[in-house]
Each structure stands twice: as structure tokens, then as C-alpha cells.
Amino acid sequence: MAFLIERAEPSQVDALCAIERQAVQLFRGHPAWPSYSAMSIPPELLQQAIGRGLVWVALNEAAAPVGFVWLDTDAGGAVIGIAEIDVLPEYGQRGIGAALLERACAWARAAGYRRVDLGTLADVRWNAPFYAKHGFAVVDKDDPAFAYARQRDRENGFPDHLRVFMSRPLSAPGHDEWTVWPAPAKLNLFLRITGRRPDGYHELQTVFRLLDWGDEIRLRLRDDGEIRRHGEIPGVPAHTDLVVRAAQLLQQHAGVPHSADIEHAGVSLGVDIEVEKRIPMGGGLGGGSSDAATVLVALNQLWQLDLAEDVLAELGRQLGADVPVFVRGGSAWAEGIGEQLTPLSLPSRHYVVIDPHESVPTAALFQASELTRNAPRATISSFVSGETTENAFAPVVRARHPRVAAALDWLGGFGQARLSGSGGCVFLEAKSFDRATTITARCPAAFTAQVAMGVDVSPLQDALARHRGAARATRTTDGR
Numbered sequence: 001m002a003f004l005i006e007r008a009e010p011s012q013v014d015a016l017c018a019i020e021r022q023a024v025q026l027f028r029g030h031p032a033w034p035s036y037s038a039m040s041i042p043p044e045l046l047q048q049a050i051g052r053g054l055v056w057v058a059l060n061e062a063a064a065p066v067g068f069v070w071l072d073t074d075a076g077g078a079v080i081g082i083a084e085i086d087v088l089p090e091y092g093q094r095g096i097g098a099a100l101l102e103r104a105c106a107w108a109r110a111a112g113y114r115r116v117d118l119g120t121l122a123d124v125r126w127n128a129p130f131y132a133k134h135g136f137a138v139v140d141k142d143d144p145a146f147a148y149a150r151q152r153d154r155e156n157g158f159p160d161h162l163r164v165f166m167s168r169p170l171s172a173p174g175h176d177e178w179t180v181w182p183a184p185a186k187l188n189l190f191l192r193i194t195g196r197r198p199d200g201y202h203e204l205q206t207v208f209r210l211l212d213w214g215d216e217i218r219l220r221l222r223d224d225g226e227i228r229r230h231g232e233i234p235g236v237p238a239h240t241d242l243v244v245r246a247a248q249l250l251q252q253h254a255g256v257p258h259s260a261d262i263e264h265a266g267v268s269l270g271v272d273i274e275v276e277k278r279i280p281m282g283g284g285l286g287g288g289s290s291d292a293a294t295v296l297v298a299l300n301q302l303w304q305l306d307l308a309e310d311v312l313a314e315l316g317r318q319l320g321a322d323v324p325v326f327v328r329g330g331s332a333w334a335e336g337i338g339e340q341l342t343p344l345s346l347p348s349r350h351y352v353v354i355d356p357h358e359s360v361p362t363a364a365l366f367q368a369s370e371l372t373r374n375a376p377r378a379t380i381s382s383f384v385s386g387e388t389t390e391n392a393f394a395p396v397v398r399a400r401h402p403r404v405a406a407a408l409d410w411l412g413g414f415g416q417a418r419l420s421g422s423g424g425c426v427f428l429e430a431k432s433f434d435r436a437t438t439i440t441a442r443c444p445a446a447f448t449a450q451v452a453m454g455v456d457v458s459p460l461q462d463a464l465a466r467h468r469g470a471a472r473a474t475r476t477t478d479g480r
């Protein structure tokens with residue numbers, strides 16, 4: 001029977017939880033059954049993982065989910081975990097579990113991870129022996145890497161003597177293979193406009209908070225010097241896409257002549273680019289800018305240009321005022337046109353981000369006659385004390401975009417709702433994941449809600465460290 005493996009969608013979360021409930025029935029009578037029957041997947045955690053692209057689903061011929069695999073990044077560094085892999089019992093023995101496992105491992109390898117870990121049962125045919133067949137080996141369970149999982153087992157009364165931990169090493173992606181890079185979204189925790197420059201750009205003050213959620217960029221090196229975007233992004237033809245413009249700018253900076261001369265020059269710096277958009281376009285979450293920054297940072301590594309961060313940030317500034325913060329990869333206090341950055345360490349917070357499905361054109365808002373563009377300057381301490389939280393665009397966007405106003409009003413019922421950048425996305429800071437998920441669960445159908453975590457270090461920087469480590473390992477193996 002044919003089946004298809006795809007990235008899971010948020011709408012499939014209930015179906016996947018139901019698959020887990022069915023799959024666990026196979027453990028009836030096993031000593032682990034009491035703890036399996038007492039626990040089930042928290043749907044909000046699965047939902048969050050789906051939003052981050054960490055879940056793949058197997059679909060049958062009727063496009064119904066029949067199995068899934070869920071990766072977790074809790075271990076940190078170059079190690080990724082398999083949180084869950086389940087197939088409906090009636091679809092067992094058909095290679096679906098194996099295909100899901102291989103898909104997840106292939107993605108992890110492309111993302112620069114060097115090892116996949118999991119905990120499973122030693123005495124169940126479709127557990128440890130299945131993973132052993134697929135390249136996993138039993139490892140020392142006293143390794144501190146598994147202390148947290150074993151502590152959880154103890155709390156759940158899970159039979160520790162039957163638990164084994166297994167690892168599978170992943171090789172570094174080869175020169176001509178796809179690699180995967182994150183492009184995180186940002187929020188503006190406040191935004192003030194303090195003046196206008198002769199070139200029409202505005203002087204502003206803002207705090208950029210980077211999120212642990214965003215787009216995914218896939219890159220594959222080409223040896224013919226061409227820069228090619230694959231796939232369609234509605235409203236963004238390839239030649240205007242910031243990912244293509246970023247690659248071209250870097251190529252030019254690296255001294256590569258324009259495409260007409262490329263063949264003659266025997267130039268090799270080219271790339272295929274795929275973009276998986278998750279960040280709403282024109283949403284004030286900086287998606288296009290982040291995509292561009294990811295291409296600059298990733299190609300600097302893949303093309304082995306070794307350009308300094310300052311150089312990449314300056315190239316980024318030429319593409320858009322918001323690009324430098326994503327290149328530098330940390331939350332920051334920003335001034336100038338948004339490119340003069342002071343790193344800021346912010347408390348750990350979850351954010352409810354609401355997309356009212358309304359694209360707001362940034363340039364038009366900066367031109368609005370009613371925009372306050374002579375605000376007094378704020379200070380970092382006025383922001384830190386919680387005094388400065390306003391967004392200069394909010395009154396203008398409220399008046400011009402009723403859907404955004406409705407989203408602000410709805411979210412405002414739970415606390416202080418703010419606009420990000422020039423909108424249309426709005427957000428609220430929550431002290432806990434539970435509080436954030438309680439709010440998102442009530443989101444009206446007209447909007448889309450997302451829970452995201454604020455991070456001090458961008459997922460792009462984490463990915464860069466992984467890919468650098470993988471490249472070093474390859475050079476060592478090759479004796480280069």
C-alpha cells in the first residue's frame with residue numbers, strides 16, 4: 001500500500017494524539033503498560049513541535065494520518081532526540097515506521113546534527129531490535145545525557161531495567177547535498193520613531209526579541225555559479241526574493257562577476273535555495289529580513305568565505321534595516337534605522353503571537369502623515385523598568401486595518417497586547433508556557449495563534465555552530 005510522508009500540519013494534532021493512544025494498546029500486558037496507559041502526549045507540546053517543523057506524518061491513500069515521528073531538541077548542541085514514533089497497529093509491518101525514522105534522521109543530518117538519541121524498551125520486538133536494524137546502538141544509560149529521561153521514568157513508575165537508550169551517529173552532509181538552516185522571527189517589544197533622515201529613512205528606537213520559531217531555508221551548493229530559488233512564494237517572484245538578493249550580494253562581494261561572465265570565469269559559487277515560509281509575510285515579524293540574514297550567514301560558511309560578522313551585517317543593512325539583527329543573532333536594543341545594535345539579555349518569556357491574516361505594507365506606514373515621528377528618546381532603563389512599551393505604528397494601524405485592531409482588542413482581554421513592527425501581527429508576553437497555551441486555545445477562528453519562546457541566542461547561531469562542527473569533522477576524516 002502506498003503512503004506518503006510529509007511535514008505535519010497544526011490541524012493534524014488531534015489525529016496524531018489519537019494514533020499514539022491506539023499504538024500504545026500494543027503494550028497491554030507488558031510491565032510498562034500501567035505507566036503507558038496513565039500518560040498521553042500533551043497536545044500543546046506536540047502542536048508547538050509541529051509549528052517548529054519537528055514532526056512528520058505518514059498519510060495513507062485517503063490522505064489520513066496513520067503514523068508520525070516527533071523530534072525534540074532538548075539535548076542541545078549537535079544531538080537531537082526522538083520524542084515519539086507511532087504507527088496505527090493496523091498499518092504495522094509495512095515499513096511506515098522505518099520510513100518515518102529515516103525521514104527524521106535525514107532532516108537532522110541536513111540540519112547539522114551529528115547524533116540521534118532515543119529511549120526505548122529492550123524486550124519489545126518493534127522497539128530496541130527495530131532501532132538496531134536502523135543504525136542505532138545501545139549506549140550507557142548512566143551517561144548524564146539521559147539523567148532527565150530516567151528521572152521522568154522513575155516518577156512515572158516506568159520499569160528502568162527494561163529501558164535502554166540508543167544512539168545513531170549522523171555523517172556530515174556532503175558538498176552536493178541539501179543543508180537546512182533556520183530563519184527565526186522577531187518581535188519589536190516597543191518601537192518609537194524619533195526623527196526622519198534626509199534620505200527618507202526614519203530614526204527609530206526598538207527592542208528586537210528573537211524567537212525560537214520561524215522559516216526554514218534549504219541550501220544546496222552549485223558549481224556553475226548560478227543562484228536558483230526553487231518553488232513558488234505567492235507575491236514574491238524569485239528575482240525580488242530577499243534570499244536570492246542576499247545570495248547575489250554575497251556572490252558579488254566575494255568577487256564573482258555578473259552571470260554573463262560566469263561561464264568564462266569558471267566560477268563555482270552558486271546555490272539552489274528552497275524557502276519554507278511559516279512567518280506571515282508583511283506581518284511585522286521580519287520574515288523576509290531573517291531569510292536574507294540566514295542566506296548570508298549560511299553561505300558565508302558553505303562558500304567558505306570566512307567574512308567577519310561586521311561585514312555580513314553591513315551587507316545585510318543594504319538589503320533591509322532589519323537584516324543586521326538577524327545576522328548578529330541576539331536580542332538587542334536598536335537605534336539608527338534599526339542597525340545600531342546593543343545586545344540585550346532579556347528574561348525568559350513565552351509569547352502568544354496572533355496573525356490576523358492582514359498584510360501591512362511597511363513603506364506606506366512609514367509615509368503616513370498621522371505617524372508620530374518626533375517622539376522623545378527613550379532609554380534602555382525606561383524599557384527595562386516596563387515604562388516604555390508603546391509602538392508608534394499602533395494607532396495608525398488600528399485606524400487603517402480593522403482586523404489588526406480586532407486582534408489587539410481580543411488579545412488585550414488577556415493582558416497587554418502589542419503590535420510587532422509595522423504589524424499586522426500582535427503579541428502578548430506570558431510568564432509561563434501553560435498561560436500562553438491557555439490563551440492560544442481560545443483564539444477565534446479568524447486569526448491564527450502561535451506560542452513562541454524568546455531566545456537570547458538565535459537558532460541560526462546554534463545551526464551555524466552545528467554546521468561548523470560537522471564541516472570540521474569532515475575535514476578531519478578526509479585528512480584536509
Ligand SMILES: C[C@@](CO)(OP(=O)(O)O)[C@H](O)COP(=O)(O)OP(=O)(O)OC[C@H]1O[C@@H](n2ccc(N)nc2=O)[C@H](O)[C@@H]1O
Nearest residue numbers: 200201202284285286320321322337362363366421422423
Ligand atoms: C518597522 C520594522 C521594525 O522592526 O519592521 P517590520 O514591520 O518591517 O517587520 C523595520 O524598521 C522595517 O525594517 P525593514 O522591513 O527591513 O525595512 P526596509 O526594507 O529597509 O524598508 C522598508 C521601507 O520602510 C521605510 N523605513 C524602514 C526602516 C526605517 N528605519 N525607516 C524607514 O523609513 C523605508 O523607507 C522603506 O521604504
Ligand SMILES: Nc1ncnc2c1ncn2[C@@H]1O[C@H](COP(=O)(O)OP(=O)(O)O)[C@@H](O)[C@H]1O
Nearest residue numbers: 241242280281282283284285286287288289291
Ligand atoms: N523571502 C521573503 N519572505 C517574505 N517576504 C519577502 C521575501 N523576499 C521578499 N519579500 C517581500 O518583503 C515584504 C515584507 O516581508 P516580511 O519581512 O515578511 O514582513 P515585515 O517586513 O512586515 O516583517 C513581503 O511582502 C514581500 O513582498
